[in-house]
Amino acid sequence: MSEPGTGLFTDRYELTMVAAALADGTADRACVFELFARRLPDGRRYGVVAGTGRLLEALTRFRFSPADLAALESVVDPATLDWLRDYRFTGDVDGYPEGELYFPGSPVLTVTGTFADAVVLETLALSIYNHDCAIASAAARMVTAAAGRPMIEMGSRRTHEEAAVAAARAAYLAGFATTSNLAAGQRYGIPTAGTAAHAFILLHDDEQAAFHSQVAALGTDTTLLVDTYDIRKGIANAVEAAGPGLGAVRIDSGDLGELARQARDQLDELGATNTRIVLSGDLDEYAIASLRAEPVDSYGVGTSLVTGSGAPTAGMVYKLVEVDGRPVSKRSSAKESRGGRKSALRRFKPTGTAVEEVVFGAVGGRGEDTPLGPHDRLLPVPMVRGGELMDGTGSLADARERLRTALVSVPWEGLKLSRGEPAIPTVFPNA
Amino acid sequence: MSEPGTGLFTDRYELTMVAAALADGTADRACVFELFARRLPDGRRYGVVAGTGRLLEALTRFRFSPADLAALESVVDPATLDWLRDYRFTGDVDGYPEGELYFPGSPVLTVTGTFADAVVLETLALSIYNHDCAIASAAARMVTAAAGRPMIEMGSRRTHEEAAVAAARAAYLAGFATTSNLAAGQRYGIPTAGTAAHAFILLHDDEQAAFHSQVAALGTDTTLLVDTYDIRKGIANAVEAAGPGLGAVRIDSGDLGELARQARDQLDELGATNTRIVLSGDLDEYAIASLRAEPVDSYGVGTSLVTGSGAPTAGMVYKLVEVDGRPVSKRSSAKESRGGRKSALRRFKPTGTAVEEVVFGAVGGRGEDTPLGPHDRLLPVPMVRGGELMDGTGSLADARERLRTALVSVPWEGLKLSRGEPAIPTVFPNA
Known part of the structure; x- marks a missing residue:
């Protein structure tokens, strides 16, 4: 009581x-x-x-x-x-x-x-x-648009701190795979996920040092954020740090469709054929649908999810x-x-x-x-x-x-x- | 702790x-x-x-x-x-x-x-x-639009229950006079206000019975909701129940500007010259501004406030x-x-x-x-x-x-x- x-x-x-x-x-x-x-x-x-x-x-x-x-x-x-x-x-x-x-x-x-x-x-x-x-109504449309690709809910920072927990729950109900919100993980048993922020890269002396640190702490199956400096160099550094068994790379800015294609080609050339590509950055159901033909493995969605996409x-x-x-x-x-x-x-x-x-x-x-x-x-x-x-x-x-x-x-x-x-x-x- | x-x-x-x-x-x-x-x-x-x-x-x-x-x-x-x-x-x-x-x-x-x-x-x-x-940014624009007329924050029901308390706080910060939210009253000392819902009128055998009951419980300075059946009859019933010292009438639907003018005329004819007119019902800063020339005494604002008005x-x-x-x-x-x-x-x-x-x-x-x-x-x-x-x-x-x-x-x-x-x-x- x-x-x-x-x-x-x-x-x-x-x-x-x-x-x-x-x-x-x-x-x-x-x-x-x-x-x-x-x-x-x-x-x-x-x-x-x-x-x-x-x-x-x-x-x-x-x-x-x-x-x-x-x-x-x-x-x-x-x-x-x-x-x-x-x-x-x-x-x-x-x-x-x-x-x-x-x-x-x-x-x-x-x-x-x-x-x-x-x-x-x-x-x-x-x-x-x-x-x-x-x-949940907005989230369901995003899940439909993603056509089976898993979605990470990461909108906590864009809404009230308690609304964020409820939003994570509603998104999971609607078919999102995971949430970044730790309180939602604890309260509702929703699987949590996360990658790294640009701050983690900037904290280190260079991108290589940041990637090596993340791989050492979280294993090669981690997701490395490759768009802090130059994305092409970032992907090269990522595979160098983790090897071709790298779990995923995340791209959070730019022309996401074009960047996903380039990233896929580069990863394949480097032998990282199973490394996944995670896209994030102001995605909504329409942007997700427009990426359907691109080599994307999963989406991180924030603002549009927690604000009900309009x-x-x-x-x-x-x-x-x-x-x-x-x-x-x-x-x-x-x-x-x-x-x-x-x-x-x-x-x-x-x-x-x-x-x-x-x-x-x-x-x-x-x-x-x-x-x-x-x-x-x-x-x-x-x-x-x-x-x-x-x-x-x-x-x-x-x-x-x-x-x-x-x-x-x-x-x-x-x-x-x-x-x-x-x-x-x-x-x-x-x- | x-x-x-x-x-x-x-x-x-x-x-x-x-x-x-x-x-x-x-x-x-x-x-x-x-x-x-x-x-x-x-x-x-x-x-x-x-x-x-x-x-x-x-x-x-x-x-x-x-x-x-x-x-x-x-x-x-x-x-x-x-x-x-x-x-x-x-x-x-x-x-x-x-x-x-x-x-x-x-x-x-x-x-x-x-x-x-x-x-x-x-x-x-x-x-x-x-x-x-x-x-707060949306609320400040509404306060400016209201040009000194007091505003009641009443959007709790349109947003997450904890976000509602924070929204009431932000609205008060921005110059709203009161909130309907009781938790915001307790937690932050914000003055609370309220009128009655259509449910209260419908609960009773007729509008007169509802108005008499509300006046008996809350005094003549209360705000009576007059648009459940016919607004003109509602205003007549309201003044009949409370006398010309009635505090206020609330109108929650219809062409609010036109209704406010009619209500003011009718109230004045009935001798209720000090009875205030409270308007509510999907108001945002633009609607409030458009009512500046009308005989309105205060506004109740809900949805547009708690959703940041777009x-x-x-x-x-x-x-x-x-x-x-x-x-x-x-x-x-x-x-x-x-x-x-x-x-x-x-x-x-x-x-x-x-x-x-x-x-x-x-x-x-x-x-x-x-x-x-x-x-x-x-x-x-x-x-x-x-x-x-x-x-x-x-x-x-x-x-x-x-x-x-x-x-x-x-x-x-x-x-x-x-x-x-x-x-x-x-x-x-x-x-």
Whole structure:
């Protein structure tokens, strides 16, 4: 119980709403909140559900410590402080399993509980999903663009230090092979990787000395950074230092395609035919795709990964859709929501290709008993019941495999990098 | 000492470089690393230094616990593990004080120490600066656009839960009045604010019931959200519930300028002449500027703030510039750096308007003894000496005031929102 609480990752208005609802007797009304994206980021074909494992873990730590409560004395009244002191989420959570695809309107997460129990989770749930889904969705496109070549996630330095750990997790979920982030290695068991920085070369009297030192410390299978001075000389020095069994060279600047071809030729001439070529330096999914014909063995991706490649937040919202069994929704503008609890299924062709996302009203139930066609798959799964985590939710390895499988089912246009419509349409037969 | 360590917010290659440098005897070479931005985000006129206080605090926790070291057994050799076990930063840090402006090439932070001591801080320093500077730089433009109207930071839900706390801090530094984020309130003493969500209205049997409940719980000075159903009816219900002394109404959707005018007229007709109008809903600096002529009293800003309004990372790098008194720099490509320790001064007109950023070589010293012209101001200040924090660094209130003053000195073109060149040029007389 020494783990820090997550209760204060909350917007003030959630607690003042609880205060008012406790006072007027509506705090205990049975509510259903739904987390979903109204649309995908501009031109994207699919979204990737990510953050589920992190949210479920954070939910177990959603508590208010004595220090937290002291800080809240100026925010809410004593009755609300008492309520917060005893807070434990006792409701239910259903949702798309982590690694599943989502589309506009997909009910990615559904939280069932009293108003007060469920409304306080709004900010935490949205923070985790909006960040992690944005990163995983961008990462999946990069993995597709890399067409099987392994990718190293190395964007930690371009984002908040804790967001970096979550980004490494989302990238691994999406198929990245490794991360440079040591905290992600420790926390989630993600394989870590790394090469060397230009600083290491510059520290030494010359490039040869730096390469000899690195090989002595890390073995010949290491990756030597060859673009500090002259790349051609750098490659010659690298093979001289490590022998033709050198693991890899990394090039971090310049015209990467041209440099990769030259490096391959030179390495082959030197007998280093198995030495791999690692490219890095402002790569995004488009740059990666443009390198497909080049002799590249792996990519290091940083900035574009951790910033969601132009879409740093997923645009998820958390909306109250049902109160005491009655559908509710905002009605004043274009930002409307469909009221009522919903569930969803994905419809496939007999060949296994996805055809459409069916989001349907599930009033009075959770959709588990929905009659499914032979090629339909129900999407939400139960994750929390009465505040207790269900077994088998939240595994990162499962999520990684689930996404790999799901992407195989996407119609081929849906895997294009170019801007377009969602890969499959969302239909709302009765929602 | 129960605070969690920050040692693992580090890329793997930093530790393997330390391992190689410990083995070859270069780990103790006297090094200078410089943190700077090669350029500002596309079209931006200035950057805002932010994150200094967070970095200095994180530096005091840069340690490797037994659990951390266990996780690193597969990464580095036993000698390096021993070195990490005893790690304490014992070097010096100089830098631009938090809240100062920066321009391309400004030496925002300079870390002096042995190679091993200083290289391991690379990722942590960059993560904090790249995130916090990006947010503060965007926030400052929004504050300028708001022209004195108070701004509420409410973007927590659009970014990682810990990044949200740092974003609230950066926004406050940049002049935002309040944040919705309760953790930021507790951790940094930032004033918190909030209104109510549409969920609170929908929870109740009707809008009147919701408004009466909120006023009963929070008083007539509260802010009522009036756009759940019909805004005109919402405003009438709001004044009916709270009386003409109602604090504020919030409008979160629709044509905000038109709605603000209508709302002001209606409120005035109802005698609620002092009731404020709060606008929110996908506002960025351009939208805020476009509302300058409208009867708006304050703005709530979310997504665009926490994503840096198109520039979610500041593009800072951390480069080795000096080894044992010798300038060093990468030389293979356009991504060159200027070698050697540098300092900087800002030159002003007698009127107090900034003219240029002068980044000069400070080999053999730190620039403190640089002869200054009558309108020059030396920018870096000492922050850490021999691993010990200097007094008076890292205050958020000071940073807020510093930025306010600095923006007054920017030439008027530099405060324009439109894309253009940096507000003042950076010159490198000898660097």
